[in-house]
Amino acid sequence: MTNILFAAGPDRWDDWAPPLRAALDQAGLGYALAQDMAPEVVDYIVYAPDSALQDFTPFTRCKAVLNTWAGVEAVVGNQTLTQPLARMVGGGLTEGMVEYVLGHSLRHHLGMDAHIVNPDHDWHWAPPPLASERRVTVLGLGALGAEVAQKLAGVGFAVTGWSRRPKEIGGVRTLNGDDGLAEALRGAEILVLLLPDTPATENILDAEALALLARGAFVINPGRGPLIDDQALLAALDSGQIGHATLDVFREEPLPKNHPFWAHPGVTVTPHVASETRAASGAGVIAENILRGEAGQPFLHLVDRTAGY
Structure with missing residues (x-):
């Protein structure tokens, strides 16, 4: 069972949960997806930098943090984030x-x-x-x-x-x-x-x-x-x-x-509307990276911490 924590904001859950489940089902993964989960059992975090989650220290089992935004400047400098960080590429x-x-x-x-x-x-x-x-x-x-x-x-x-x-x-x-x-x-x-x-x-x-x-x-x-x-x-x-x-x-x-x-x-x-991740297509990007992680393959779209993106 792959445990996935959704920490991209409670207001986004209703938009993201159905397409995420559909994409994970299509990938053939056995998983648990929730907004609340004991940190020590979490395998992946689906994340947005404005999330309330800012301390990654307790997530000792976490294999990757998968950003739903293209931008990572608000999280890349977080000293508690030692897990691989992937940014969103695609997703509309x-x-x-x-x-x-x-x-x-x-x-x-x-x-x-x-x-x-x-x-x-x-x-x-x-x-x-x-x-x-x-x-x-x-x-x-x-x-x-x-x-x-x-x-x-x-x-x-x-x-x-x-x-x-x-x-x-x-x-x-x-x-x-x-x-x-x-x-x-x-x-x-x-x-x-x-x-x-x-x-x-x-x-x-x-x-x-x-x-x-x-x-x-x-x-x-x-x-x-x-x-x-x-x-x-x-x-x-x-x-x-x-x-x-x-x-x-x-x-x-x-x-x-x-x-x-x-x-x-x-x-x-214009009010920051040029480009927004669409949950319907972004879910597929997230699911692909989780599938790769579970297969031991390299994650896609990893952030270069030294470059900042």
């Missing part, structure tokens, strides 16, 4: 992120805002460039960033992707390292941020980086709030260096009601 996250980024990229590329809000009933507009004439840069080429970059290229955009380590992605110009970062930013007209939140990426989009973008560029951040120096972004918006910023993630969430992003005409705030 990729599809949701691609749709969000494509939608807002096309919105800015086509100048839709001016057509939607047109109080003067202006008729004559200059046509936008074709996608092939629009330079787009994606910072971060993990599972989400690589798929987003490919889909943007598939629409026809001239896409450059940047990552810390070398990557190869069909149809995408890829750069890496510190020198590659400046080159990736220089002249970009749409910038998409899909990096993890680590000490190395905090404020990666600062005043110096913003100045490298094409004047009037659009910034889309569905990655992590600390990637952006908020004050530098506001200054760049006020100067016209940045034309508009669509922001889905913030240093503090929910975004405080008095934050200047809410009132700035050059900012669109």
Whole structure:
């Protein structure tokens, strides 16, 4: 019998329990799945970092902690967590992120805002460039960033992707390292941020980086709030260096009601909705990792504790 503790929040139990049971049944596992279980008998923890469970010390038999989120920055530094930690890859996250980024990229590329809000009933507009004439840069080429970059290229955009380590992605110009970062930013007209939140990426989009973008560029951040120096972004918006910023993630969430992003005409705030794990598909990812653990196979999507993701 494999004992599985669901510690991803009581409000998520009703959504997750049925598909988890179905996926575990399909995997042919004998299991017990519950929200409450003696720590010493738990084999796996299905987890979300906002869970009440923050001390992993009592879970002496636990083989892995399986995160239901893609982000692990809120748990990766927990000193009591000595078990393997796997992040969520798949589970509807990729599809949701691609749709969000494509939608807002096309919105800015086509100048839709001016057509939607047109109080003067202006008729004559200059046509936008074709996608092939629009330079787009994606910072971060993990599972989400690589798929987003490919889909943007598939629409026809001239896409450059940047990552810390070398990557190869069909149809995408890829750069890496510190020198590659400046080159990736220089002249970009749409910038998409899909990096993890680590000490190395905090404020990666600062005043110096913003100045490298094409004047009037659009910034889309569905990655992590600390990637952006908020004050530098506001200054760049006020100067016209940045034309508009669509922001889905913030240093503090929910975004405080008095934050200047809410009132700035050059900012669109979305409430961290770009990508969410869907229980129906995420359950299959969890079940696969449990099946691998029980078979003595390596877990998928393990977090590199030194890198932080």
